[in-house]
Amino acid sequence: MESIIEVRNIKKTYKKRKSKEIITAVNDISFTVNKGEILGLLGPNGAGKTTTIKLICGLLIPDSGFIKVNGIDTQEKRLHALRHISAVLEGNRNLYWRLTVRENLEYFAGNRGKSRKEVALEIDDLLEKFRLKEKEKELVNRLSRGMQQKLAIAVAMLADSEVILLDEPTLGLDVETGYEVREMLQDIVKNYNRTIIISSHDMDVIQNLCERTVIINHGEIVTNDKVDNLLRLFDVRAYTITLDGFLSEHQQQLLLQKFPQLEYIPDTIQSTLKVDLTKSEEIYDLFDVLKLEHTPVESIDKKTVNFEEVFMKIVKGEKQYAMV
């Protein structure tokens, strides 16, 4: 597959103003993004996501390493490279707050060298799609945060850039607006052929929109893999088994030999077993031990891992990966 973005060994440090302490925000990161791909950039607070996005869109210059967009080095031919990119950053700096919704769209279309008339239909279509038609004459500074966010994404779409960078597109939005923005992004992903990089804390955004995710922790890449692969890799089922009675010492020993991470929690008249299994068949080994002394099972509860749990496990370093 053809890559459109190449990030190679980039490092970025900041110097704290008062203490002069050096902070390494991004440390020797490398990854590529293929044409038409939706890549999720994931990581805990302070991991280096925003710095990476700002480096790619040319707002920051790396201390070392390089970034190429469509094969063009962003430092050697900055303007030429960045023509291929639109970014929606925190605070929606790509909007003019004293212009109306429609004026913003017209202004950015004008930047593309198109007349008002030419883009009128395209703008109508975007206003409709982003559910902003009713607000087209409203000044941007009077819009809610969610509406501003939607407009910022619409403006990025209008620029026709092949690559769109979205930094935390659902951050700070209420549940409903967050859901609406996610739906819109899903529509963009499906119907417009763009390459998108999304940085987010929101696991639903990553799980629903992205094919692949680069997980960053402490400025370094810990995983670069398809979302489906990660879910499969951590496809553990967490079982909670309630027993009408207790396990003998012998049973406890047998179970711990077979399942070292098993938790046995005796209560007053019942007891509970908690265990993560990677293969469903392993549950039969557990039942064999219970059968030995005819321990009655009252209930079995099974929970499958979701992407949020996968993320937590990776960040905590529970599994090692071969980098893609």
Ligand SMILES: Nc1ncnc2c1ncn2[C@@H]1O[C@H](COP(=O)(O)OP(=O)(O)OP(=O)(O)O)[C@@H](O)[C@H]1O
């Ligand atoms: N302008 C700056 N000056 C000094 N340190 C900075 C600056 N910007 C970011 N940092 C530090 O660099 C590290 C990475 O920050 P960055 O904003 O890239 O992380 P992030 O993953 O986007 O975090 P969050 O999810 O909290 O937004 C953090 O330790 C942060 O405090």
